Amino acid sequence: MTERRVRVRFAPSPTGPLHIGGVRTALYNYLFAKKHDGDFILRIEDTDQGRFVQGAEEYIIESLKWCGILANEGIGFGDGAYAPYRQSERKEMYRHYAMQLVNDGNAYYAFDTPEELETMRMGLTASGKDPKYDAVTRNSMKNSLTLSQDEVKKKVDSGEHFVIRLKLPENETVELTDMIRGKVSFNSSQLDDKVLFKSDGMPTYHLANVVDDYLMKITHVIRGEEWLPSAPLHVLLYRYFGWEDVMPNFSHLPLLLKPEGNGKLSKRDGDKLGFPVFPLQWQDPITKEISSGYRESGYFPDAVVNLLAFLGWNPGTEQEIFSLEELTQAFSFEHIHKAGAHFNPEKAKWFNQQYLHKKTIDELVQVFTPILSGHLKNNSIEAKDSSFIEAVCLLVKDKATFVSDFWNLSSYLFISPTEYDTDVIKKRWNEKSPTFFESLNQNLKNLSPFQKTEIDQIIKQTCETLGIKTGEVMQLIRVIISGKGSGVDLLGMMELLGRDEICIRIEKGMNSISKNK
């Protein structure tokens, strides 16, 4: 085979939100294309009009864009030389190719009704045979192999519904080389005469996919393992069309499995087990049911890409954190694992935390600010300036996994507390406490500059003067200022809030606590 420019495609059908397994498939396609300076194409396989879901196509495009998995050709990314990229818009081409197969004797018309097919399958099952439409059973069905030419012509001309089925050889070994699994072989007697062209005039996946991959000069088909059983069908189609010399290389990716228990990761798992299975939040247009997404759950897109890349692939080194560019460099099929991968939600969070720790304060402020203004509006608090928000991010950063954690970790920096952790008060507040805080407040009022080291000294001095151990009092200071028994660095928090606010809070806290004592 001559050297061809690498061209791969991601070809989802718009039947609902794109699930992270699909995003991973897209990612591997993308990485492979970029690694080889090739093209990555987004093709929409909307040949099943019955399963079409409003908004799904837009969702797919938006998801890929959010992840940074950008196609350089195809729906949502600008047409290339092989437009259109939506199969419904290519409808007429498929008929032509289906007819070619019929004319060459590799496919045939079939007129069986759904009821007749059902009867045939029931009969075969009852007698212990596989319910297949194959080299044996097709002889007793209504098709252009059993009917005379005249009858067939009459039926077709009169507009009777028909499908076109692939005529499989009766007993032939079909072999293909999968880039991940090596040689895989099937016997045609185990396959059945798949419908290639439906009675509604649309092709099925099998036909459309082969025709389009050929026409779009696809060199590598990288798709989920669920396609492996139908791969021999595709090989046969390439052969019958006479395209074997340009048949793409196949790779069938291991599936994403549920974190625990059996089966592949499904739509339902996410919200049941507390992690998203979709890149973006999705609302079902009919049931209105909402499924959570990584974006809305506070994940960074680069973290999602990183964690997805590691589900079934590894770089062969111990490095785990990879940017998209680094992944492109490191990616190769040799390191794709063959077995299905159980999704690990804990590790997913860990990836995000790693990215969060690496972000600059500017980046964090940018993400946090809109979240913050939502909370501030609801609580009618005056907005703080950007240097204050920067300082908050800095204080809170190492304690968070998601930027969305920031508010819970820092709300007391924006809102003066009205309640005080009763457990701590019960444990630590004693007869010396009012004197201590009065004295501390007095000392803080005169403190300048109001900074960590100075504050630290004042606290220690006050303790010493009153004969109190620092340890007894630190957590109380925290509670009186923040209301909570734990939180960000105490001295940093005091410095940030400033002398005036701190003194007000101490006074307010003392009143409130002694009143409730």
Place this chain on the structure above:
RNA sequence: GGCCCGUUCGUAUAUCGGUUAGUACAAGCGGUUUUCAUCCGCUAAAGAGGGGUUCGACUCCCCUACGGGCUACCA
């Protein structure tokens, strides 16, 4: 049921005939911290089972078991 693919610590995985079977997440313990988290250190944890091939097998072959996928005029 049939066909196809797979099987290393709980999970993701390294190893591509010779290793004390490594790493990360989770777990446990300890240190750091006023506290929680972070951070650091340590511990425990695996080749499904059985046959071969070989001087030697996690690695190659076969069988069994188990897991997954497919078996639509869905993709």
